[in-house]
Amino acid sequence: MHILIIGAAGMVGRKLTDRLVAQGGLADRTVEKLTLVDVVPPSTPASFSGKVSCVTADLSIPGEAEKLIATRPDLIFHLAAIVSGEAEADFDKGYRINLDGTRYLFDAVRLEGVKAPYKPRLVFTSSIAVFGAPFPEKIDDTFLTAPLTSYGTQKAIGELLLSDYSRRGFFDGIGIRLPTICIRPGKPNKAASGFFSGILREPLAGQEAILPVSEDVRHWHASPRAAVGFLLHAATLDTERMGTRRNISLPGLSATVGEQIEALRRAAGDKAVKLIRRVPDPVIDKIVAGWPRDFKPERALALGFKAESSFDEIIRVHIEDELGGKLA
């Protein structure tokens, strides 16, 4: 099969690529070709026996999506997005990339199907940012999407388009609302949620980290390894089981910043916890206050999606996958 990954140079895109290369197949089908696309050049995976095509392209430029889709991939992962902080700071860029780019992609698939029958599986990474306060204690599968950021708005619009295009038979779409990915490896990005990872990642590496909100802030998390698991499960599950509602909230772990810090203490001791410096940031505080804290993701659980059940586990995954299995 031919798999197209848009946003392949991002953290989740790279991990997804690595997993596909390591597995060599997906649900009994061999991966013969990988097309990796991003606005910055994606790196070619080592030790892949199939064909790899690395493409530098911006989906928000009309015509770019058509070129990618003309190769008729069997499975499309659409992970590309401007993150929340940047989409809030740059209105035009957020709408251009997150809304127009997504719509161009969906339309390219639709129009490819006019030439000759074509109905790929399309996995779209949405976000829990489609929800906005006030919230119930736990957000269930029928709660309204009333985002409080432009990023959340753009993702919610992507979800609506995905549902309608799937209903019309243009592709077989599934939108998955990823929890906040924690612990993100690498350098901080512009996401307002960055500190949730930073307060663990930096101290685990002996570095200082900034905590811009109070310890009682509660949020919804899953590891990068769980995120890749979500994507592969979404790529292979029987979408008939979803009915017409093609967008779902995924399982995750609800925890406070204080609970994150206590798990850090158990994993790396007081000296790690002492590296967290409190620097309250009212802008981040306001954005985060409008974010979900807890979910009741019954549909996703019934469909077989799985996440971590403790922050000790999330930290262990990070140590295994990013730090070679042990702390320095």
Place this chain on the structure above:
Amino acid sequence: MHILIIGAAGMVGRKLTDRLVAQGGLADRTVEKLTLVDVVPPSTPASFSGKVSCVTADLSIPGEAEKLIATRPDLIFHLAAIVSGEAEADFDKGYRINLDGTRYLFDAVRLEGVKAPYKPRLVFTSSIAVFGAPFPEKIDDTFLTAPLTSYGTQKAIGELLLSDYSRRGFFDGIGIRLPTICIRPGKPNKAASGFFSGILREPLAGQEAILPVSEDVRHWHASPRAAVGFLLHAATLDTERMGTRRNISLPGLSATVGEQIEALRRAAGDKAVKLIRRVPDPVIDKIVAGWPRDFKPERALALGFKAESSFDEIIRVHIEDELGGKLA
């Protein structure tokens, strides 16, 4: 004040214009200018002392919205849309008019505000078609928007944009989900919901009507007079009371087709009821099966929106407003 009505040649647009002309003002402000816009030429209202500008324009053509907004109206009613049946039959046209047209309008207001501060009230007519089955017994104010038509999808996207643009301060928006308008005067349009009006309007005028669904179909209704009341109330209420959720389901009347027919019998007798001819239509039946049946519109009621409480009242409104106060 200067009021812009987009979709002014439609049924609701004409009634809204007539009411504004009759009142001459809105919430203690005199209406000095009316700009009436539609894709077909809107008619100039008789006996209006202020200035009237009638414009034939298609908002989905880039640049058209900018020209309208350059006149900086204080209040904008955006009623223009391709109806549900047509948006389902013509995918491109539905998205072009209902999504692109709406976005061009919203962006024109945003960009006008870049030139000099500008923040008009913008009233957007959304629809209960933003909801899709399966439903709870009554749809409350936190139920998800999972539309089952392209029309509903386009309206739901308009709602999301309206909320985000309002949150950003580009305009002071309010999206109102009109119940199905019943009894629509005049000729049937391409809306799949047309028969709900037809089975009353035609028999009240001594004409035969087609009923394509069964009598136990339950739906959510309000009169054209109530619709104009909703629009004027949305134009003048204190939107601060709405918080960040700028889109609301309006009050209406939940009734079955059978209850509609019994109200017709009370108003016009058995001979009127006998004019209803049953011609089951599986296409309409399928669309209508995915539509809401009943609501619990607590927010709208708290904000002071009002609708009819019986089909006898809806029929009386029709007889008063459309038939000169009495049956032929």
